Amino acid sequence: MKILSFLAVFCCTAVFSQSGNPEIMKDAFAHTYSIVARDAETGEMAVGVQSHWFSVGSIVSWGKSGVGVVATQSFVNPAYGPQGLELMEQGKNPSEALGILLAQDEGKEYRQVAFLDTSGNTAAHTGENCVEAADHISGENYSVQANMMLNATIVPAMQKAFLENAKLPLAERVLKVLQAAEAAGGDLRGSQSAAIIVVGPEKVKNPWEEKKIDLRVDDHEQPLAELERLLKVARAYEFMNRGDLAMEENNIEKALEEYGNAMKLFPENLEMQYWTAVALANSGRMDEAKPIFEAIFKEDENWKEMTRRLPSAGLLNIPPQELLNLIK
Known part of the structure; x- marks a missing residue:
């Protein structure tokens, strides 16, 4: 694989030197496969x-x-990201912005670039000098x-x-698309990094909600196997967060339901x-x-110390003697 990567870079360097585009070699060499999609x-x-490139999610x-x-992607011009979003926010459709x-x-x-907007409109471009096999297919959403x-x-x-997994949540559906690409042969050089982002249909006030x-x-x-694991963990923690909110509202039964759903996904x-x-004890x-x-406690005694600290924070409501019996 290292030899293939070297030859690919060497050949492209020769092409750029002949075509008068040496500046392109300064761009990240993120040849890859990707999907933009809307639920x-x-x-x-x-x-x-x-992609077989380090930290592909940070630039693509x-x-x-x-x-x-x-x-x-391809020889990445990262400016297409923020500038494309800015143009679409100004009212340009994906074709106009691209x-x-x-x-x-x-x-x-x-x-190689693809845009998608809140209405599911798409636009894509695959340059003539993208390394084969190179192509795109665009449709609604x-x-x-x-x-x-x-x-x-x-x-x-x-x-x-993508079309066959319409019933899945969007992130899981996107993962299926990436897995299908890999199963069909994937990147000529192999695999190294992967990413998924999901944003909402409405604008948000705070950047951390983006x-x-x-x-x-x-x-x-x-x-992709690691990305699948992380997505499963992320879903588990979504349940945990909902459980925490229920605890704040003193809705113990709801908290138990959400925590139970989390444990089904991440039992260990x-x-x-x-x-x-804690939710059981509080109820x-x-x-x-x-x-x-x-x-x-048998797995990790530090949780005993955590338990000792919870009552003063208002997170564990049991009699003092019962607490002592629990952590002795």
Whole structure:
């Protein structure tokens, strides 16, 4: 694989020298496959990407709630991300926004870019000098694109996976598309990094609310397997967060339901078990809570110290003697 990567860079360097575009070599060499997509039910928008390149998610995937998403790859011009989003926010549709940026880019024939807006409109560009196999397919609510692929079946396989998994949540649907690309042959050089971002259909007030999901695998032997694991963990913690909100509202039964859902996804996680035990204790169900506490303490005694500290913070409401008996 290292030899292939070296030869690819060497050959491209020769091409650029002959074509008078040496500046392109300064751009990140993120040949890859990606999808921009929208969920017709929720309005959420996403970018999913995988490449044999370090930290591909940091340069390829861009999104803004209430505006749209962008994937910029091949010899990456990162400006397509923020500038494309700005143009769409100003009212340009994806075709207009992409056309404006391509007209300003002397290296456009080395670019591969896809835009998607809140209405599900898409626009994509695959430059003539993108390394084969390179192609894109765009439709309502999605665009799939790839370059430097092992074969020409990969982009159609991505489209098929997107259309066949419409019932899945958007992030899981995007993951299926990436997995389909890999199963069809994937990047000629192999795999290294992957990412998924999801943004909402409405604009947000605070920057920390911008992304509903923001997962990156920067360097891994099996980036899609790791991305799948992280997505599962992220879903588990969504349940945990809802459980915490229910606890704040003193809705113990709701908290137990949410914590239980989290544990189903991530049963080996001690923290998820722990807060379930706390919710049980706070609802007066100490007989159910105690065995869970004891199993956790056996794994890691630091949780005893955590338990000692909770009453003063108002998070564990049991009699003092019962607390002593629990952590002795």
